[in-house]
Amino acid sequence: MYDIPEIRPAVEKLWNAVARRLREAGLTDVPLTLSRGLTPHESWRHPELILGQSCGYPALHEHRDNLRIVATPIYDAPGCETDTHCSFILVSADSPRSELVDLRGARFALNSWDSNTGMNLPRFALAPLAKGGRFLGEILETG
Secondary structure, X not given: OOOOHHHHHHHHHHHHHHHHHHXXXXXXXXXXXXXXXXXXXXXXXXXXXXXXXXXXXXXXXXXXXXXXXXXOOOOOOOOOOOOOOOOOOOOOOOOOOOOHHHHOOOOEEEOOOOOHHHHHHHHHHHHHHOEOOEOOOOEEEOX
16 A cells, blocks of 8 residues: 555565564565555455555454554654654645645545545544535545
8 A cells, every 4th residue: 555666665675574574483475575466455355465554544444354453654754753643735835825724625635535644634634624514625536
């Protein structure tokens, strides 16, 4: 789920370290490389899944019967210093919008409707600003 090209080297480095530790612990059939041919949801239900990364929301809802949370990553990035969730709402660098209230009626892109950081946390931040149940304009799912 978090295997975008910009961070792929870090994902590979993490997998190599985890795979080495799994082999040292006696696990067999640990793949040398990551599989990238499946969607995240397909991989989370795959019978040969050893380790995956998921947003907490689908892990605790849609996949609660087939996944078990064993770790929470802490990223080396601003705003990600702890194991708590955070979400960044971004606008174009040349946008005059600087406050959440300025986003009224704006187009909003989210990565997935079942994402805690992509949908639930922004909804929590924006809901108090809604009038008549609406705040944003068009909402796009980016995948």
